[in-house]
Amino acid sequence: MIHIACDPGSRYTKFAAARPGDAEAIRQVFPSHDADDLGALARHVASALRPGLFEPVQLWMVGDGWVPKRTRSKPVLLGAALARASIGLGESALVADCGGLRTRVFEVAGGQLKRTLENERCTSGGGRFVETMAAALGVELDEIDAVIAASKSPIRVSSPCMVFAESEMISQVNSGVSREDVLAGVVAHAVEKVSTLVQQAGPSGRPLLTTGGLARLAAFRNGLAAALPGTVLVEPPCDPLFFNCVAGLATVYPGVSADVR
């Protein structure tokens, strides 16, 4: 049987797939706007593993319990999957999932999820916020770290709403502020939002695992380390964009490991 885990994010829909005997999962990503039919995408992902004619495929939806009505699938709870993957981090740890819209901080202990904190009302400072601002400034995602490295004086983002901040960024650039400083200010805003949520999760000093697309940025991780002194930042064992998906897959198919050390 081929097991496929799907993490349907707001921006990107991620898949990880493996079959018994595989120690590594294959990973694929699709823009969420083009991902209406998750069953068809799952079949596409499975085809990369060259399934046998009658080999069954099981789709697992990683998240908070939602399964698409049109596609046969089963849910895997993300918090439980992350807690299981974080056993190696010690008695108590935090996992910050920095997604496109949702930022969630999971408090985990001994492989169990203790509680979840989340941005419930506003998406300001999420991965989508950073991506949109970068696009408005003409910066590709893989250039963000290099552009920020050249910043001398990051701006302070005053319009928290992403929709308004976009025009604020453009007017900052029009008024002569460098795009490096604007983008550094945008990432600093994301750091502020996530670090505030982490601080709400209780005492500092515990390991903090960062996942999600935003955690791909070195500037974001460095900013988070500076904003949370005493906290040891831990990187996942694979691309942070796919980590939730791989952790979900590891929950249902132990042949694949998502253990964080």
Next chain:
Amino acid sequence: MTTLAMGIDIGSLTAKGVLLANGAPTAKFLCRSLPSATESVRSVASGLCGHGRIEFEQVHAVCLTGYGRFQAPFPAIEKSEISCHGLGAAQCESSVRTVIDIGGQDSKVIALDDRGLVQEFAMNNKCAAGTGRALEVLAHALGVPVEELGPLALRGKAGCRLSNRCSLFMENDVLQARRDGIEKSAIARGIIDAVVERVLTLTAKLPIRSGICLTGGVAKNPGVVAALERHLDQPMIRFEFDPQLVGALGAAHFAARSL
């Protein structure tokens, strides 16, 4: 002698203008806002003058409103959008007592007295949910042009509930509804209901009085008008005048009153 008074409304998405000749609209102009507010003002003024048909110097008074009102390239008076939408709406229909203005980046509820003057108002300019921009974002997520969202919603069944928090959370809800195979028309109705509910949270601060109209570009969306009527349980006043130009009309009347 003909008295010419010009009103210009520079919004976040569109720039609008109305020219009054002896108090009656004689020219209207609308274009996308340009990167610089000063350029937008010049463009609207030129458009209202028929691109040279009349000389700008013949205009006796100009009033600017909207976020670009402080960047006039020529002498002009300035008025807030709230005052201009209030006066403009009252000029269109004297029985208006409540103006709901849904703009590109903000939304307002304005209470008027019987002279069209603002008594009090409530405004949201911190969050895009409940603005025209939210409708654009959500129409894109649904895969339809924003102009088609209203007519589509009118055909939609009730029951598709979206959150009315951040417009981007709503976008996620739209993607999820599409994945669940819900009809586009029902999702369109859900989008408009969510945006309207968000706008109406402003009425917690400002009770609605009968004689309600909707101004701004969103007033051209029949789905939004129908949703407001459903939620408020009373009819909206519909203008013959273009509702998107009501702010500019009010500004033009302020210009005329300054003479």
